[in-house]
Amino acid sequence: MEQILAAIQGGASGTDIGHLPIPESYRAAFVRREDVDMFEGVDSAQKDPTKSIHIDQVPTPELAPDEVYLAVMASSINFNTVWTSIFEPLPTFGFLDRLARESELAARHSQPYHVIGSDASGVVLRVGNAVRNWKPGDRVTVHCNHVDDQDPTAHDDSMLALNQRIWGFETNFGGLADLSIVKANQLMPKPTHLSWEEAAVNALCNSTSYRMLVGQNGARMKQGDDVLVWGATGGIGGYAIQYVLNGGGTPIGVVSSPERAELLNKMGCEAVIDRRAEGYQFWSDEHTQDESEWRRFGKKIRELVGEDPDIVFEHPGRSTMGASIFAVKRGGTVVTCAATSGYMIEFDNRHFWMKLKKLISSHFANYHEAAAANKLVYQGKIHPIMSDVYSLDQVGDAALTVHRNQAEGKLGVLCLAPEEGLGIDDPEKRDRIGEDKITRFRTTP
Numbered sequence: 175m176e177q178i179l180a181a182i183q184g185g186a187s188g189t190d191i192g193h194l195p196i197p198e199s200y201r202a203a204f205v206r207r208e209d210v211d212m213f214e215g216v217d218s219a220q221k222d223p224t225k226s227i228h229i230d231q232v233p234t235p236e237l238a239p240d241e242v243y244l245a246v247m248a249s250s251i252n253f254n255t256v257w258t259s260i261f262e263p264l265p266t267f268g269f270l271d272r273l274a275r276e277s278e279l280a281a282r283h284s285q286p287y288h289v290i291g292s293d294a295s296g297v298v299l300r301v302g303n304a305v306r307n308w309k310p311g312d313r314v315t316v317h318c319n320h321v322d323d324q325d326p327t328a329h330d331d332s333m334l335a336l337n338q339r340i341w342g343f344e345t346n347f348g349g350l351a352d353l354s355i356v357k358a359n360q361l362m363p364k365p366t367h368l369s370w371e372e373a374a375v376n377a378l379c380n381s382t383s384y385r386m387l388v389g390q391n392g393a394r395m396k397q398g399d400d401v402l403v404w405g406a407t408g409g410i411g412g413y414a415i416q417y418v419l420n421g422g423g424t425p426i427g428v429v430s431s432p433e434r435a436e437l438l439n440k441m442g443c444e445a446v447i448d449r450r451a452e453g454y455q456f457w458s459d460e461h462t463q464d465e466s467e468w469r470r471f472g473k474k475i476r477e478l479v480g481e482d483p484d485i486v487f488e489h490p491g492r493s494t495m496g497a498s499i500f501a502v503k504r505g506g507t508v509v510t511c512a513a514t515s516g517y518m519i520e521f522d523n524r525h526f527w528m529k530l531k532k533l534i535s536s537h538f539a540n541y542h543e544a545a546a547a548n549k550l551v552y553q554g555k556i557h558p559i560m561s562d563v564y565s566l567d568q569v570g571d572a573a574l575t576v577h578r579n580q581a582e583g584k585l586g587v588l589c590l591a592p593e594e595g596l597g598i599d600d601p602e603k604r605d606r607i608g609e610d611k612i613t614r615f616r617t618t619p
């Protein structure tokens with residue numbers, strides 16, 4: 175890998191990069207099949223990713239014709255890194271074994287280890303012989319929608335494909351590594367004004383928020399909409415706020431500390447609810463929700479923006495869904511992509527049907543949506559929300575920080591990139607866009 179890094183750093187041509195030998199093994203972050211029961215009986219919140227995530231050499235897999243070998247310069251932590259590392263709601267090895275049954279080359283994915291990570295920026299090293307649009311030397315980011323485009327179900331909305339998977343979560347050989355294999359249809363041009371790590375943090379969360387709010391498959395936000403965003407400085411929330419502001423809407427951001435409230439104000443989000451300071455208790459006990467708390471929450475939103483929200487951007491799940499369905503306006507839309515606090519949700523159907531509300535499910539993004547979201551980052555209209563950067567050796571610590579809800583926005587991870595700030599190809603564009611916007615979430619200099 176040293177030779178590869180030296181070539182990239184030294185500005186080698188695509189042809190030269192294409193002739194570099196691919197190493198037989200590479201450094202990667204992975205969980206082990208033999209560990210899937212290690213947290214049995216431990217409370218979710220106490221499960222510690224530093225104990226289950228290992229960093230070591232793994233063998234380089236063979237390349238399929240529609241794939242590329244990617245030198246991963248940087249990657250990022252996603253919440254799915256947490257799910258994989260605490261083996262919840264299921265150990266991910268079941269996904270890998272199911273994929274392995276699909277074809278001879280898919281069998282590569284079933285291993286005693288699962289290389290994790292669903293984001294990356296890097297340089298294409300080698301392309302399979304069915305790859306047309308990319309070549310060695312291309313500087314790219316990667317979206318995580320892994321679909322087999324020879325299946326007809328992948329050709330309307332690829333998120334509806336029967337074989338749709340999330341790369342690095344439901345497939346092996348993910349991005350938290352020095353090398354990865356990705357399908358060519360996961361590649362997108364790297365934004366030229368961003369460093370490797372700034373470019374690596376966006377694709378998963380940014381594309382998810384794009385589909386939920388902007389694309390034709392989500393809530394289809396329009397100018398003037400009031401949009402309530404839970405976890406508004408978190409991974410997907412930090413992009414959602416930007417989309418609402420860009421699209422002429424009014425965001426109402428919910429966070430859990432004065433520091434996060436201040437960050438929202440700096441982003442231009444004026445309507446902010448500090449849920450901890452307000453002390454909402456939507457559940458009075460494990461089985462009972464308190465409608466008077468929903469009403470108190472709804473009243474707060476009206477105080478801030480004068481009316482009920484047109485859209486609620488949902489992902490905490492069990493703890494908030496009842497309140498979200500209650501608070502969204504008559505005829506409004508709740509769009510959900512997750513259930514961090516629990517997936518068996520409950521809401522009062524009377525408020526839902528009598529007020530003709532809508533609930534839309536959303537999951538990542540198809541290639542078209544991911545590319546549209548990447549274009550906005552490329553153009554400097556959507557910015558990375560990276561607060562901190564870790565080394566590959568520290569992936570366990572970074573995942574623990576996210577698991578504990580202690581991180582703002584996104585955490586970048588340096589893989590092959592030896593230090594922060596490398597990979598900026600167009601510094602003039604960066605100046606035009608503005609360092610303050612690009613680094614707004616940074617907590618460390």
Ligand code: NAP
Binds near residue numbers: 253379404411490493
């Ligand atoms: P994150 O960076 O950890 O942010 C989540 C935010 O949600 C936190 O900052 C927290 O904000 C808020 N939150 C957490 N628990 C809450 C609760 N009980 N009630 C209210 N707010 C709560 O995570 P993320 O990357 O944004 O991901 C959020 C969820 O979406 C995860 O479950 C993830 O797996 C899922 N996800 C799904 C997709 C998909 O394609 N389906 C894609 C990306 C993410 P405050 O404490 O400040 O309020």
